[in-house]
Amino acid sequence: MPHLFIDYSDNLAGLPEQQMLTELVATVCEHPSILDELDVKARIAPAKQYVIxxxxxxxxxxxxxxxxxxGRxxxxxxxxxxxxxxxxxxFTPHPEGMLVQVSVEITDMDRPSYHKGRL
Structure with missing residues (x-):
């Protein structure tokens, strides 16, 4: 915990995935409510099939x-x-003539049912 999932339409050519993920993790880790940078996990996936x-x-x-x-x-x-x-x-490209929607959702994870361990 925290987990950061990024989904985007695959028509955003040139999105610098790794650079953006690195910046996102750094930004989240800088917040005082995040106690251990090692806990922040991020991943990104382009959507090939979508409707807007x-x-x-x-x-x-x-x-x-x-x-x-x-609890936050x-x-x-x-x-x-x-x-x-x-x-x-x-970081999101904005091609000429394209309407690009940007959204963020914060989701609470249930503390009693969450399991985390380290190997």
Whole structure:
């Protein structure tokens, strides 16, 4: 914990995946509510099959789901969401004529059912 999942439409050519992930993890780790940088795990996956609305036109998206152990205040969640969104905006390509949606969700993980171990 935390886990950071990034999904994006595969029409965002040139998205610097590794560079963006590195920056996202650093940004999350800098927040005072994150106690151990080793706990932050991030992954990214392009969506090859997706639909955005019902209209025509060139559309794309990038979405981050930051999963945190339950118990953080709404203010802390908002701070983390804003930090992640800022990095996504900075790294996401915006091709001419394309509407690109950027979204971030903070998800609480259930503490009693979460298991983590180290080998």
């Amino acid at each position: 609305g019902t209209g025509s036109g060139l559309r794309g998206f990038i979405h981050a789901d930051l999963r945190l152990m339950a 205040t709404p203010e802390v969640k908002k701070e983390l969401s804003d930090r992640v969104a800022e990095v996504l905006r900075r």
